Amino acid sequence: MIYFFADDHFGKHCGKNIFGSLPQMLQNQITFYENQFDILENSNWPDDCELLILNMIGNTCNQNHPGPAAEIRLKNYLMQGRNMLLLHGSSAAFWQWDWWRQLPGFRWVRPGDPDNVPNSVHPVKPYNVRICKVRHPLICDLQAMELPADEIYTELEQVAPAMILMDTFISEGVYAQCWETITPWGGKLLNFLPGHCPEVTTSPALINNITAMINYLCKQA
Numbered sequence: 001m002i003y004f005f006a007d008d009h010f011g012k013h014c015g016k017n018i019f020g021s022l023p024q025m026l027q028n029q030i031t032f033y034e035n036q037f038d039i040l041e042n043s044n045w046p047d048d049c050e051l052l053i054l055n056m057i058g059n060t061c062n063q064n065h066p067g068p069a070a071e072i073r074l075k076n077y078l079m080q081g082r083n084m085l086l087l088h089g090s091s092a093a094f095w096q097w098d099w100w101r102q103l104p105g106f107r108w109v110r111p112g113d114p115d116n117v118p119n120s121v122h123p124v125k126p127y128n129v130r131i132c133k134v135r136h137p138l139i140c141d142l143q144a145m146e147l148p149a150d151e152i153y154t155e156l157e158q159v160a161p162a163m164i165l166m167d168t169f170i171s172e173g174v175y176a177q178c179w180e181t182i183t184p185w186g187g188k189l190l191n192f193l194p195g196h197c198p199e200v201t202t203s204p205a206l207i208n209n210i211t212a213m214i215n216y217l218c219k220q221a
Helices: 014-021 038-042 068-079 204-220
Strands: 002-006 030-034 051-055 084-087 124-131 145-151 163-170 173-182 188-192
Touching (some): 002 014, 014 084, 051 204, 145 204
Parallel strands (some): 002 030, 084 188
Antiparallel strands (some): 124 145, 163 173
């Protein structure tokens, strides 16, 4: 079973749009929750979880930051060497936990960061997402994307070694948009940033890329 937890992302419903646009065969393998983080805390989801997907930022969208019970379950899941897919701002899914902030390769930094790191920013403009020159088995299944005006996540903090698979070049600089990092317990963690407005989160190229990432991580499980 694949578990996919999302917030409503300020009414944009990014995770819900992505889930609803995935191939039906893949949807049938996914249990999707929006704004239901009590499941993270009060269920035994790690017992049958083949892959965990997140599209959420802790303590936003009128949702409480997941608590200690969720932290115990998630850390136990990761300590088994399991894989994760973090979409959009999910490097900040559990930003109040000290160990989590050191995990995701690059992290979206919230205002009031506990480590006093300047917050990340997201200019809004059209942009292209490029495939990087890197030897990685996922590269042949990814598509470059030409996207309409949308949030571009920039100025993230690098917290762990990462292999950048996709990036974007805008006037402010070059910024990673997809990367893989290995957790301290040997699991693969993919981050994929693009995808905020509905036109982007339902676009064929973005859905192709997320589908490829899910299939890759499931094969590596």
